[in-house]
Every structure is written in C-alpha cells, then in structure tokens.
Amino acid sequence: GNSVTQMEGPVTLSEEAFLTINCTYTATGYPSLFWYVQYPGEGLQLLLKATKADDKGSNKGFEATYRKETTSFHLEKGSVQVSDSAVYFCALSEWSGTYKYIFGTGTRLKVLA
Amino acid sequence: EAQVTQNPRYLITVTGKKLTVTCSQNMNHEYMSWYRQDPGLGLRQIYYSMNVEVTDKGDVPEGYKVSRKEKRNFPLILESPSPNQTSLYFCASSLQGAKNIQYFGAGTRLSVL
Numbered sequence: 001g002n003s004v005t006q007m008e009g010p011v012t013l014s015e016e017a018f019l020t021i022n023c024t025y026t027a028t029g030y031p032s033l034f035w036y037v038q039y040p041g042e043g044l045q046l047l048l049k050a051t052k053a054d055d056k057g058s059n060k061g062f063e064a065t066y067r068k069e070t071t072s073f074h075l076e077k078g079s080v081q082v083s084d085s086a087v088y089f090c091a092l093s094e095w096s097g098t099y100k101y102i103f104g105t106g107t108r109l110k111v112l113a
Numbered sequence: 114e115a116q117v118t119q120n121p122r123y124l125i126t127v128t129g130k131k132l133t134v135t136c137s138q139n140m141n142h143e144y145m146s147w148y149r150q151d152p153g154l155g156l157r158q159i160y161y162s163m164n165v166e167v168t169d170k171g172d173v174p175e176g177y178k179v180s181r182k183e184k185r186n187f188p189l190i191l192e193s194p195s196p197n198q199t200s201l202y203f204c205a206s207s208l209q210g211a212k213n214i215q216y217f218g219a220g221t222r223l224s225v226l
Contacts (some may be wrong), residue, residue: 032212043117043203043217044156051212089155093212098169101146101205101215105155 002027006090006104013080013111021075021107023064023090031094033057033066033073038087038106047075047088080111115140119204119218126194127226134189134221136204142216143209145187146171147179149200150220156203162187163209194225 006023013019025031032051036044048057053068062077073090090104117138126132138145146161148171158171162181176198178190187206191198201222205215 034214036217041219043219044205044215045217046214049212049214095210098163099210100158100161100171102158103148103156105153 002031002092002094002102004090004092004102004104006088006107009087009106009108011107011109013109015082015111015113016079017111019075019077019080019084019109021088021090021109023073023075023104025071025073025090025092027071027092027094029094029096030068031092033064034091034093034101035062035064035073035075036089036091036103038089040086044089080109082111082113085109085111115216117204117206117216117218119202119221121221122219123222125224125226128195129193132191132194132223134191134202134204134223136187136189136218137185138187138204138206138216139185140206140216141184142206143184144213144215145181145204145206146215147177147187147189148203148205149173150203151200159189159202194223196225199223199225 034049035047037047048059050057050066056065087106143164147159148156160179162168204218207213207215
C-alpha cells in the first residue's frame with residue numbers, strides 16, 4: 001500500500017542554519033504531495049504542496065520539489081528562524097476509487113536563538 | 114472566517130462512558146475526516162466521508178463510529194471508550210479531489226481513565 005517515510009526527529013538547529021527534512025513515499029500511481037506544519041497546541045496547516053512530477057512547492061521560505069525518479073519530496077529552508085519551531089508532516093493523497101491522505105510520522109524541529 | 118471547529122478541546126472520561134466529539138466546517142466541503150495523533154505514529158485516519166450519508170473506514174476504525182447527516186457536521190462517537198483511545202484527535206475537511214488541501218480543527222485531547 002501507499003506509505004510516507006520521513007526522517008526521525010527531533011532536529012535541533014541554530015537560527016539562520018540550513019534545514020532539510022527528508023521525505024520519501026511509495027504510491028501506485030501519481031499522488032499529490034504535501035507538507036503540513038503543526039505549531040504547539042494547534043492543528044495542522046498546509047505549508048506547501050506539489051501535484052505532479054518536477055513541481056516545486058514553496059511558501060514562507062520553505063521549498064520542496066516533487067521527484068518522481070527518487071520518490072522524494074524533501075523540505076528545505078535556507079535560513080531557519082526560532083518561529084519555525086514546530087512539527088512538520090509529509091503527506092500524500094491519491095485517487096483509487098476513493099482517496100485518503102497518508103501522513104508521515106512527523107519531524108519535530110527546534111530552532112535555537 | 115473559514116474554519117473547522119471541534120468540541121470539546123479537552124476531555125477526561127472513564128472507561129465505558131459513551132462520548133461524542135463534534136466537528137463542524139463552514140466551507141461547504143464535501144470531504145471530511147477524523148485522525149488520531151499518537152507519539153511516534155503520526156496521524157492515522159479513523160474514518161472519512163466523501164459526502165452526506167457516505168462514510169468509510171480509515172486505517173484505525175475499531176472502537177469508533179461516525180455519521181454524516183449534514184454536510185457541515187461529522188461527529189466522532191466512542192460508544193465504549195477504552196484507555197487505548199487516549200489520544201489527540203483531529204477533524205479535517207476539504208473539497209473533493211486528491212489535489213485539494215485539508216483544513217484541520219484545533220484538536221481534541223482525550224484521556225480515558
């Protein structure tokens with residue numbers, strides 16, 4: 001079945017450091033891919049998405065490129081801020097008679113001033 | 114304001130005492146879903162609904178019931194809660210289609226003693 005694997009956390013970085021959070025997926029067809037962010041005490045909210053191969057999603061300085069050849073959707077940011085501290089979830093959605101979202105386990109990011 | 118509203122936000126109950134967590138959205142979304150979030154397991158889908166009177170099981174439906182009598186509401190029912198249902202629960206909604214993002218409620222933290 002479909003699945004999403006993302007790197008274990010927590011990830012601890014200093015402010016202005018470069019961030020990469022790895023995400024790989026397995027799917028039978030052509031899924032849409034998403035990154036969601038969860039700030040403390042809140043629900044998830046969309047960070048960015050990509051719906052076909054080679055698409056790049058971007059938002060708030062974060063970027064991720066849909067790589068079909070490596071089945072990956074890694075999240076990157078050039079310079080993190082303390083306010084980026086949160087849990088990040090990679091997810092996919094695919095239609096196969098019905099559609100369901102599948103989430104990764106989440107990666108906690110802590111940015112130190 | 115577009116939103117998904119869950120109630121209650123926090124709930125402590127005892128084993129076997131039936132409870133309902135309500136979920137309502139004001140975006141006229143067809144698709145609604147319930148997830149539970151547990152440490153190390155990420156988000157797992159409990160039930161989802163493609164439209165009014167159409168519901169289906171997700172990955173972890175045991176011990177839960179849902180109903181979709183109106184488009185805006187999608188309550189989660191625990192007929193006889195058990196301690197292994199202690200978790201953080203999220204309701205989400207979206208338009209139909211795998212490319213569409215999900216909008217999440219703020220979450221309900223449930224403790225079953």
